[in-house]
Amino acid sequence: MHWTNDLIFLCMLDKYLISMHNARMSHAQRARTSSDVCFVRAYAKINLTLDVLGRRADGYHDLATVMQTVDLYDTICLTATEDSRVQLACTKPELSNEDNLVVQAAHLVRQRLAIRQGVLIELHKHIPMAAGLGGGSSDAAAVILALQQWWRLHLSHSDLLDMATSLGSDVPFFLTGGLALCEGRGERVTALAPYWPRSMRWLLLLKPAISISTAAVFRNLPASDYSDDTHSRAVSRALNAGQTPQLEDLHNSFERSVLGRYPEVARAKGDLLQAGAPFVRLSGTGPTLYAPFSELANAQKVQEQLQSQGYEVYLSRAIHPNVVDVNVY
Numbered sequence: 001m002h003w004t005n006d007l008i009f010l011c012m013l014d015k016y017l018i019s020m021h022n023a024r025m026s027h028a029q030r031a032r033t034s035s036d037v038c039f040v041r042a043y044a045k046i047n048l049t050l051d052v053l054g055r056r057a058d059g060y061h062d063l064a065t066v067m068q069t070v071d072l073y074d075t076i077c078l079t080a081t082e083d084s085r086v087q088l089a090c091t092k093p094e095l096s097n098e099d100n101l102v103v104q105a106a107h108l109v110r111q112r113l114a115i116r117q118g119v120l121i122e123l124h125k126h127i128p129m130a131a132g133l134g135g136g137s138s139d140a141a142a143v144i145l146a147l148q149q150w151w152r153l154h155l156s157h158s159d160l161l162d163m164a165t166s167l168g169s170d171v172p173f174f175l176t177g178g179l180a181l182c183e184g185r186g187e188r189v190t191a192l193a194p195y196w197p198r199s200m201r202w203l204l205l206l207k208p209a210i211s212i213s214t215a216a217v218f219r220n221l222p223a224s225d226y227s228d229d230t231h232s233r234a235v236s237r238a239l240n241a242g243q244t245p246q247l248e249d250l251h252n253s254f255e256r257s258v259l260g261r262y263p264e265v266a267r268a269k270g271d272l273l274q275a276g277a278p279f280v281r282l283s284g285t286g287p288t289l290y291a292p293f294s295e296l297a298n299a300q301k302v303q304e305q306l307q308s309q310g311y312e313v314y315l316s317r318a319i320h321p322n323v324v325d326v327n328v329y
């Protein structure tokens with residue numbers, strides 16, 4: 001951006017909204033900015049636990065879930081444009097539309113602060129879609145945080161939380177990321193100490209070749225699969241104390257019904273175990289499964305075996321945003 005354009009751009013922002021103080025921002029999502037371009041990474045998550053407590057009067061479900069950021073990410077580039085539009089160019093054509101949460105996130109920030117500055121959002125997808133890895137939610141949170149930092153907007157944590165919650169139940173988690181217990185619809189986020197068991201140092205993420213609608217999985221969950229929050233609390237307590245959680249507490253209320261309804265997912269779980277994964281769990285509403293490994297060589301061996309069977313498998317790891325140097329790029 002040239003000097004004059006820079007001036008026009010800044011004038012288009014409401015001057016008292018500009019602040020040097022950014023709200024707490026996940027290190028994983030810290031944006032790299034120059035004057036007219038801003039790059040940001042949007043990381044995926046897995047659910048260590050997912051307890052569905054029951055259906056609410058508003059149609060949503062109360063949850064208790066322990067989520068962890070992993071280092072599979074989408075890359076987003078924001079560019080200031082001369083007009084007042086929000087435009088999206090995505091590497092997945094089916095996501096290049098106004099319904100994409102990144103477009104909605106940009107509109108929301110602009111509306112909230114009456115900003116007219118246009119922006120082009122380029123979205124390079126790596127996180128599988130409709131997979132239970134929170135890709136769309138993470139993209140949305142990353143855009144909110146990037147705009148805040150790039151345009152130096154004065155937005156309180158509660159402003160950020162409001163916008164995030166209105167975009168989706170998982171979006172608030174991605175405002176900070178890391179390891180957290182999420183409750184309510186998912187919007188009540190409590191950070192946990194960034195401890196990760198050695199036995200889970202490496203994570204294989206296997207995405208069966210189907211997409212699953214979150215709403216459909218919630219709708220089809222029988223009340224008999226509801227649980228209380230015992231598992232999520234036990235896992236939170238263990239991790240906060242620097243201990244490895246009990247295997248039986250790594251519980252996902254959806255796993256039974258998703259495996260029953262989608263044979264591809266059940267088959268993939270069996271194949272992961274057969275190939276040597278110590279245990280396998282569903283992430284979110286699926287269909288992605290994750291398996292932890294303590295040794296890279298074992299994880300790689302199982303990954304190669306599964307890939308030779310035609311599966312889409314990512315070798316990943318947990319990211320602790322508070323640990324210096326972990327996520328620098």
Ligand code: C5P
Binds near residue numbers: 215
């Ligand atoms: O909040 P989000 O738009 O991501 O949710 C997608 C759908 O998943 C909702 O429309 C709802 O059907 C279901 N859902 C739910 N309870 C939650 C989160 C999501 O029933 N806590």
